[in-house]
Amino acid sequence: MLEITDLSVATGRPAVMLMRDLSRTIEAGQYITLTGPSGAGKTTLLRTIAGLIDPPAGQIRLDGATGETIGWPRFRRQVMLVAQHPVLLDATVEQNLAMPFAYRSVERRFDRAEAEQVLARLGLGEPMERDARSLSQGQQQRVCLARAMLLRPRVLLLDEPAAALDEQAANQLDAVLRRYVHAHDAAVLAARHDVDRAMHNADERLDLTAYLAAPALEPQR
Amino acid sequence: MTLAASASVIELGAFELTLAAVLVLVTGLVSVALRLGLEKRLAVAAVRTVVQLLLIGYILRYVFAMHSPWLLGVVVAVMLAVAAHAAVARTQVRVPGILSLSLLALAGSSLITTWIVTRLIIGVEPWYLPQYVIPLLGMILGNSLTGVSLALDQVLTALRDRRDEVEMELALGATRWEAARRPLREAVRRGMIPTINAMSVVGIVSLPGMMTGQILAGVDPMLAVEYQIVVMFMIAAATALGCIFAALLVYRRLFNAKHQLMAERIERRGG
Numbered sequence: 001m002l003e004i005t006d007l008s009v010a011t012g013r014p015a016v017m018l019m020r021d022l023s024r025t026i027e028a029g030q031y032i033t034l035t036g037p038s039g040a041g042k043t044t045l046l047r048t049i050a051g052l053i054d055p056p057a058g059q060i061r062l063d064g065a066t067g068e069t070i071g072w073p074r075f076r077r078q079v080m081l082v083a084q085h086p087v088l089l090d091a092t093v094e095q096n097l098a099m100p101f102a103y104r105s106v107e108r109r110f111d112r113a114e115a116e117q118v119l120a121r122l123g124l125g126e127p128m129e130r131d132a133r134s135l136s137q138g139q140q141q142r143v144c145l146a147r148a149m150l151l152r153p154r155v156l157l158l159d160e161p162a163a164a165l166d167e168q169a170a171n172q173l174d175a176v177l178r179r180y181v182h183a184h185d186a187a188v189l190a191a192r193h194d195v196d197r198a199m200h201n202a203d204e205r206l207d208l209t210a211y212l213a214a215p216a217l218e219p220q221r
Numbered sequence: 222m223t224l225a226a227s228a229s230v231i232e233l234g235a236f237e238l239t240l241a242a243v244l245v246l247v248t249g250l251v252s253v254a255l256r257l258g259l260e261k262r263l264a265v266a267a268v269r270t271v272v273q274l275l276l277i278g279y280i281l282r283y284v285f286a287m288h289s290p291w292l293l294g295v296v297v298a299v300m301l302a303v304a305a306h307a308a309v310a311r312t313q314v315r316v317p318g319i320l321s322l323s324l325l326a327l328a329g330s331s332l333i334t335t336w337i338v339t340r341l342i343i344g345v346e347p348w349y350l351p352q353y354v355i356p357l358l359g360m361i362l363g364n365s366l367t368g369v370s371l372a373l374d375q376v377l378t379a380l381r382d383r384r385d386e387v388e389m390e391l392a393l394g395a396t397r398w399e400a401a402r403r404p405l406r407e408a409v410r411r412g413m414i415p416t417i418n419a420m421s422v423v424g425i426v427s428l429p430g431m432m433t434g435q436i437l438a439g440v441d442p443m444l445a446v447e448y449q450i451v452v453m454f455m456i457a458a459a460t461a462l463g464c465i466f467a468a469l470l471v472y473r474r475l476f477n478a479k480h481q482l483m484a485e486r487i488e489r490r491g492g
Contacts, residue, residue, distance in 0.1 A: 012485075013485050050392055051479060051480075051481070052388055052391060052392060052481055052482075053481065054479070054481070067479065072479050072480040072481075073391075073394050073395060073396045073399075073480055074394070076391065076392055076393070076394050076480075077393075077394030080392060080393065080394070081392040082392075083385070083388075083389065083392070085385065087385045087386055087389040089386070099390075099393075100390070100393040100394060100395070102399075103393070103394050103395050103396070103399055104396060104399070105394040105395070105396070106394055144389075147393070148393065151393065151394065
């Protein structure tokens with residue numbers, strides 16, 4: 001479904017090369033964990049796959065289509081990044097969840113009942129009328145995930161989705177993601193720093209160590 | 222409408238100007254007496270006032286006498302360049318090419334507005350009559366450069382500090398326009414506020430310089446007021462246009478065809 005071909009990843013200006021020659025195909029139904037030493041560029045890789053920054057080389061295709069052929073907003077609608085640091089507007093939870101449904105690239109309509117259901121599955125019993133920015137960091141992160149899931153992308157790119165969660169909430173999250181990939185014929189690619197848990201919960205692991213452009217600064221824990 | 226001087230203007234000569242200089246002299250003495258330490262700067266400022274104003278007086282007299290559209294073009298170009306520079310001289314954040322961006326925004330907005338006012342509203346004949354074009358353009362630029370400056374500062378600061386928000390929207394499938402419109406709208410609003418404030422208090426808190434000048438020159442106050450209304454509206458229109466142009470130009474410079482925000486182009490001043 002998602003084909004990554006000979007991808008290089010770079011960041012900054014002047015550009016610093018982080019990874020080279022990364023090729024990988026991700027199939028529907030897969031839940032893949034991205035691991036690598038800290039500073040390897042997991043975040044930059046996810047941003048590159050989502051098309052928010054340009055790769056120096058390589059291609060990313062979704063069912064054969066690139067951002068150039070179907071348009072970047074539509075591509076990102078299907079290959080959707082949820083950043084590690086939650087970004088919510090100064091509005092209620094519901095308004096935040098409904099916001100992207102106003103975009104031209106989104107054909108579906110916001111369904112409040114469905115939104116409540118997704119939040120509940122993620123362990124968020126908070127009312128939808130609450131001010132989103134008054135929630136805890138972990139709760140905000142899950143609202144961001146719910147916002148993405150409601151748009152039903154084919155690929156969810158998650159940057160440390162469990163970083164602010166306790167063990168129980170993290171397990172709940174894994175169950176929700178597994179259910180999502182099966183229900184919607186989708187895939188998840190999640191950057192994780194906690195390798196043990198990542199191995200335990202995901203189907204597969206994509207270790208970036210082999211693709212690093214420069215030797216890692218820190219040994220992998 | 223024509224500027225008909227109904228009453229005679231009291232002429233000022235060298236003697237009257239020297240008398241006025243006594244006022245500055247008194248201010249200087251106060252500075253010495255109170256040890257404000259301002260006398261030197263005051264003297265320099267006073268000399269600058271005299272030299273700059275005399276210079277512009279001679280230039281305007283020359284330009285008015287020449288009646289040349291080409292000469293008017295040169296004066297307009299200098300005014301635009303100075304205004305464009307002033308609009309970005311104190312912004313905290315900048316992008317490469319911000320000066321040309323400011324120039325485009327100010328030139329576009331002020332020339333459109335000046336043309337509408339001189340041609341369609343006042344009906345100046347010939348169109349390049351400098352005693353109308355230069356003061357009107359001057360008032361437009363003097364006000365819209367503040368608006369453009371605020372709008373530029375606001376939009377660049379917002380796109381730098383709230384990059385996360387814009388990229389979050391892009392990541393969710395927003396087009397660059399959908400992701401940018403919130404900061405762009407805020408920028409135009411910010412740039413418009415001083416003008417709207419000025420419009421709401423004009424005549425009550427402030428008596429505009431142009432209007433008082435016309436009244437001093439013996440023009441009927443009602444005629445002066447009519448001119449002032451035109452001036453306020455044209456300033457509002459020019460400022461709005463200038464802010465919109467500036468915001469759109471920043472948008473074009475910072476978002477690419479791949480719907481990416483090139484926030485790394487925004488730099489701190491001096492950095």
